[in-house]
Amino acid sequence: MKASIWDNRGLFLILISQFFCSTMSLTARLLETTPERFHPLQILFARQTITSTGSFIWMRWNSVSHAPLGEKGVRWLLVLRGIGGFWGVFGLYYSLTYLDLSDATVITFLAPIVATWACSVIPGLNEPFTRHEILAGVVSFLGVVLIARPGDLFASVAGAGDEAESAPGGGEDVIPHQRLVAVAVALLGVLGASTAYTTIRLIGPRAHPLIAVNYFATLCAIVSLVSLLFIPSIGGIVWPTSAYQCALLGGIGVSGFVMQFCLTAGLQLEKVGRGTNMMYTQMLFALFWERLIWGTSPGWLSIFGSIMILGSALYVGTRKQKKAEPPAARTDEEVGFMERRGSIDLQEEEEQQRRT
Template sequence: MSPAEVGRDDERYDSIPAQNAWRTAWESNKGAALILISEAFGSSSDAIVRFLQQGGHGMHPFQVIFARMITTLLLSGLYMWWTKVPDPFGHPSVRHWLALRAVFGFSGLFCLYYSVHYLPLAEATVFRFLVPIVTAWACSVFLGQTFTRKELIAGLIALVGVVMIAHPSSIFGSTDDIKTTDIEKVAPAQRIFAIFTSVLGVFGAAGAYTTIRVIGNRAHALVSVSYFAMLGTVGSTVALLVIPGIGFKMPHGAREWVLLSLLGIFGFGLQFLLTAGLQLDRSSKATSMMYTQVLFALSFDWAIWGVLPGGWSLIGGAIVIASTLWSALQKTQPNAGQISKAKEADEESALLGEQQDGVAEVVRRGSVSA
């Protein structure tokens, strides 16, 4: 063998450990990476919603919901058909829970889309991190699960953060909290009402995830998404046809058509990638990735609208994120055996804990009423 051939063999052998190292790093962080991408999709969807609602002729939240939900419904149905998901309409024993999950989810989504018209994306995003704590409380009230003292403390601290974000003038005096270069002027009353709507949306989302806990592994994750998308499509259509003064508005130009299409695709991507990521990794590392959505939202706020939250909003947002992240990291992480048995994951399972098979068993025995 010539010296040149020996050199080539050495280079090939040196490249194998490097390739193995990259592969090992990817396999170790694949779940977290998918969650990170899903959060980018989620923030992109929110930015599109805000842009469409604040555009030249402004689309109503119901029309934006219709555009997202009908795309999500079609993509979910196609994926379930392609992968031959069993019971695509859900087992009869859980269909009423799936319908209730859809009602709660629809109300939470409408409140979110309404609030982003008057609030910067970063502020509207922060309120979502209240969902795990409210869900834990709801499960303790309606399902008899334990609501720990740490969760209660985290919830009270987060409530202080919410008050700081709202910074009502009766408490904080007159402030000009939003740092902006080009943004539609929002009246203080509109801002307060938008924050109130965001809080209502938190309870809607918490109701959805509480029912998801009841459903547990008795329905595929995308069956739950399909019910949600179906109700969102039908409900928004009825609202647009029945409520006076709304109606459908045809998109203006190719840009709005493209944005509406991307809204549905990103919405489905958020659901799919987050579910896949949480199936692969339910550790605190994966949980932390969910909080990167605030960074994406801040980036969109500045890049598109020239908006940065002021002092009170930044402090309040940091308090909310820190308290909920602290609460999430206190939860006992599942062992490898538990993870291998978990077939499905919903988009908040990293924050809410493992799917509650025990809750599903209680429901089957009739101890929990609808």
């Protein structure tokens, strides 16, 4: 039992990361619903600044090898991981401007499928994209669809004309063209996120997980700060006015740090097919927070979708990988017999050579 748990430690790290990811999303929602209405880029800046600072301090304290830039041979992969991660986050946040949270979330769950396929065709990885993983991925994605129920998204995109719709949160009206652009940017975010997942597998053990996290967090913090300072439409930086808001901003940074560390470490230990399927459990934690904080109960579709997600994750996580069994140890009698047999064969061969 202990060996089985240790063999699946990568999956457990990813599961922990999804819990903190849901906690981070909960904190972001609480910040965005305060009277000050913190902009998503400001929340991202706070989160990634704390994550980057925590990563740097941890690496210095533990004398992580080649920190903070990593080995020269993998620096371009680390930069690519940071760029992919940024576009993944940007695609999600931009789509939330015009799409409901459920619509935007269900699109992001396309990233694990894309990443699994990419790792099966990239030279050097060639990870098997088995029928079991394809089935688990499809079932998990269908479970997410049942929970999110994004029917309005496809109905509005397919509809004709530019009739305005209500924006998420009761904001300005959104026309179908804007929603279509939001879907396109969300799909760009899917490519970014899948690039980040795939790059982590390419890096593997050649870089400490915190080095990869630091690249991503630092890049996002810089871009967010520049956007807050130089894009007038954002409205600038909003300063917290209460201990509650300060605690939320600090909490989102700590949650982001733990999430990124566990996710990166988990993906370095697990191949993407098994690891990214576990990410669907984030929806289960989201349902838990919805019930605990806002008192909302999931419907039967959400419950059934949750069962599909959890069942697929457990199926992939507990499925044993086939490994070559080492040869069984031979007894002393077997070794002695083989030595005698070899000696007899050698004598017969020498006798045969003399005769010829």
